[in-house]
Amino acid sequence: MDNQYYAGIDLGGTSIKMGICSPDGQIICEREQATPQGHYENVLEAFQQMLHQLLAEAELSPKDLAGVGVGVPALLDVEQGNVYEIVNLGWKNVPLKAELEKRLGLPSYVDNDANTAALGEMWQGAGKCSRHLICITVGTGIGGGLIINGDIYHGALGLAGEIGHMTIRPEGGLLCNCGKPGCLETETSATAIAYYGRKAVDEQQETRLTQTLKQQGVITAKDVIDAARSGDVVSVKILHHVGYYLGLALAQMSNVLNPEKIVIGGGVSKAGDFFLEPIRENFIKYALNKVSETTDIVPATLGNKAGWLGAAWLVHRNSRPGQNGGK
Amino acid sequence: MDNQYYAGIDLGGTSIKMGICSPDGQIICEREQATPQGHYENVLEAFQQMLHQLLAEAELSPKDLAGVGVGVPALLDVEQGNVYEIVNLGWKNVPLKAELEKRLGLPSYVDNDANTAALGEMWQGAGKCSRHLICITVGTGIGGGLIINGDIYHGALGLAGEIGHMTIRPEGGLLCNCGKPGCLETETSATAIAYYGRKAVDEQQETRLTQTLKQQGVITAKDVIDAARSGDVVSVKILHHVGYYLGLALAQMSNVLNPEKIVIGGGVSKAGDFFLEPIRENFIKYALNKVSETTDIVPATLGNKAGWLGAAWLVHRNSRPGQNGGK
Numbered sequence: 280m281d282n283q284y285y286a287g288i289d290l291g292g293t294s295i296k297m298g299i300c301s302p303d304g305q306i307i308c309e310r311e312q313a314t315p316q317g318h319y320e321n322v323l324e325a326f327q328q329m330l331h332q333l334l335a336e337a338e339l340s341p342k343d344l345a346g347v348g349v350g351v352p353a354l355l356d357v358e359q360g361n362v363y364e365i366v367n368l369g370w371k372n373v374p375l376k377a378e379l380e381k382r383l384g385l386p387s388y389v390d391n392d393a394n395t396a397a398l399g400e401m402w403q404g405a406g407k408c409s410r411h412l413i414c415i416t417v418g419t420g421i422g423g424g425l426i427i428n429g430d431i432y433h434g435a436l437g438l439a440g441e442i443g444h445m446t447i448r449p450e451g452g453l454l455c456n457c458g459k460p461g462c463l464e465t466e467t468s469a470t471a472i473a474y475y476g477r478k479a480v481d482e483q484q485e486t487r488l489t490q491t492l493k494q495q496g497v498i499t500a501k502d503v504i505d506a507a508r509s510g511d512v513v514s515v516k517i518l519h520h521v522g523y524y525l526g527l528a529l530a531q532m533s534n535v536l537n538p539e540k541i542v543i544g545g546g547v548s549k550a551g552d553f554f555l556e557p558i559r560e561n562f563i564k565y566a567l568n569k570v571s572e573t574t575d576i577v578p579a580t581l582g583n584k585a586g587w588l589g590a591a592w593l594v595h596r597n598s599r600p601g602q603n604g605g606k
Numbered sequence: 607m608d609n610q611y612y613a614g615i616d617l618g619g620t621s622i623k624m625g626i627c628s629p630d631g632q633i634i635c636e637r638e639q640a641t642p643q644g645h646y647e648n649v650l651e652a653f654q655q656m657l658h659q660l661l662a663e664a665e666l667s668p669k670d671l672a673g674v675g676v677g678v679p680a681l682l683d684v685e686q687g688n689v690y691e692i693v694n695l696g697w698k699n700v701p702l703k704a705e706l707e708k709r710l711g712l713p714s715y716v717d718n719d720a721n722t723a724a725l726g727e728m729w730q731g732a733g734k735c736s737r738h739l740i741c742i743t744v745g746t747g748i749g750g751g752l753i754i755n756g757d758i759y760h761g762a763l764g765l766a767g768e769i770g771h772m773t774i775r776p777e778g779g780l781l782c783n784c785g786k787p788g789c790l791e792t793e794t795s796a797t798a799i800a801y802y803g804r805k806a807v808d809e810q811q812e813t814r815l816t817q818t819l820k821q822q823g824v825i826t827a828k829d830v831i832d833a834a835r836s837g838d839v840v841s842v843k844i845l846h847h848v849g850y851y852l853g854l855a856l857a858q859m860s861n862v863l864n865p866e867k868i869v870i871g872g873g874v875s876k877a878g879d880f881f882l883e884p885i886r887e888n889f890i891k892y893a894l895n896k897v898s899e900t901t902d903i904v905p906a907t908l909g910n911k912a913g914w915l916g917a918a919w920l921v922h923r924n925s926r927p928g929q930n931g932g933k
Contacts, residue, residue: 410762411761411762423862425862425863427754427755427759428754428759432754432755432863433864434738434863434864434865435737435738435864435865435866435900435901436864436896436900437864438861438864438894438896438897439862439863439864440862441861441862441864441894441897442861442862444861444894445858445861445862446854446857446858446861446892447858449854449892457894457895458895459891459892459894527773527776528858530773531772531773531774531855531858532862534765534768534769534771534772534773535750535752535766535767535768535769535772535859535862535863536752536759536761536766536862537760537761537762537763537764537765537766537768538761538762539762564786565773565776565786567765567768567771567784567786568784568785569763569765570765570768573762573763574762
């Protein structure tokens with residue numbers, strides 16, 4: 280049978296992840312390589328080569344593919360598949376969908392990478408079988424994707440899911456890159472955790488992070504989590520600060536959105552329940568009882584496969600009978 | 607042509623509002639009467655009588671109606687049209703949709719009244735032509751409805767839109783009926799405005815509300831707004847308090863949801879720009895620039911017609927070709 284497989288691509292500033300999966304989301308094969316710099320044609324060239332390699336590995340031909348989906352780290356016009364800008368790669372106004380369809384001869388679909396990661400978790404990860412999810416990625420920044428009625432929600436202008444810029448600490452919060460104070464991102468991202476660790480050392484608080492800084496010259500979020508795990512009081516306090524603001528923000532969102540689950544991904548979430556427990560505690564404290572009793576907070580399970588699998592789901596969505604783009 | 611008109615009902619604790627409209631939402635006629643107490647059959651009986659009166663007034667027959675929609679002040683199973691509970695009316699587990707269809711012989715649709723009010727404003731009011739709205743009603747409490755992709759959003763369990771219970775003032779906020787402190791409702795509803803007015807008098811602050819209390823024995827939200835309008839500094843401060851928390855909450859929601867418009871209804875919103883300006887100021891302060899620049903905050907325009915018109919829209923949704931309930 281033709282057209283039964285999907286290709287998915289996760290375009291990052293440093294690497295491209297691509298894979299092929301079956302219509303039920305089973306991974307057939309996947310690859311990763313460095314993102315070419317320079318003109319965007321170089322990236323398209325890399326996409327084409329990687330796809331050929333994957334097809335060969337899977338013993339498939341292009342006509343076995345129903346299409347290709349791409350997640351990009353950018354704001355874009357999802358309908359037209361036009362990317363406004365990818366700062367890290369120097370892209371501006373790239374008609375990615377049209378270029379891909381011309382080059383690959385396959386139906387192509389494009390969305391933001393936070394959205395494709397959320398779709399991946401919905402399809403094959405921690406949100407499997409759910410139709411209503413809040414997905415949040417705690418990494419260098421805070422990213423988000425809203426799954427509403429079984430599809431990603433874009434909002435009026437494609438800006439929906441900017442969870443990282445909820446003002447959660449209007450008084451006394453740190454100034455964010457967005458120009459506003461006290462964003463969720465400035466208080467709870469990996470960057471924030473590392474910042475508060477370094478601040479404690481600079482203030483000469485009694486913490487084993489002082490030793491870490493001496494040895495490494497730098498303090499990471501992982502250092503703070505490791506120190507907290509081994510009982511460092513200052514580090515435990517930092518994670519409670521993070522749990523308070525993340526729990527409060529997720530409670531606020533959940534009272535408004537009533538999701539089935541909240542999926543937390545990103546580097547920091549690998550710390551598991553040790554990181555999630557303070558979030559859950561504050562979530563229960565601030566969400567309506569009916570909401571907190573029925574909303575699980577769970578770690579993402581797909582890691583860095585979420586992006587390309589979610590991108591492949593864009594093909595799935597457009598291949599199902601009676602669907603025309605999930606709008 | 608048969609089946610071309612819609613009936614809509616807004617069931618309240620004190621009155622029933624009902625009307626008939628054309629497929630493009632033009633009001634043909636409408637009525638209002640007191641809500642019968644006692645068994646729920648009494649209310650169904652009143653529905654039936656009012657509908658007969660309206661049909662006679664419009665010179666229509668039942669076969670001219672495509673169906674009837676009802677907004678109820680309750681949590682319910684929207685699919686089945688079963689109402690879990692209406693405390694004020696003593697209803698428990700009423701299969702309203704089935705009962706209506708049996709009694710009226712017309713397709714019937716039921717939703718929560720905050721949701722039907724939001725749908726009314728989307729269809730014929732301040733949100734006309736918009737597909738993405740946050741609707742908020744500032745009255746005795748704070749109600750909300752989310753319009754997502756041109757339809758009401760229910761969330762996983764029908765709880766979506768509980769805007770009034772967003773914890774907006776976790777430290778120092780008043781205790782809400784829901785059991786949590788600092789809900790948006792406890793800080794910004796008409797009840798809250800009146801409370802803060804009374805508190806100022808009790809604390810012997812210099813305010814003309816002291817005189818109002820002496821004369822009336824009570825202070826209402828309207829008194830505080832009127833006093834603020836005439837320059838009473840204490841009352842202006844109260845409205846700034848309300849504007850701060852409402853503006854902040856709407857900014858938080860809009861960063862996540864990216865609506866086209868925010869529609870503010872309810873008694874207090876009748877004060878117009880005088881009430882809305884402090885909200886807008888704080889919204890601009892806390893929303894992402896891209897969001898605040900593209901999101902208008904506007905007063906609701908339908909008043910108490912919003913509920914029944916939105917209920918009539920439930921018929922509209924289910925009468926359009928290719929639609930099966932907007933799910």
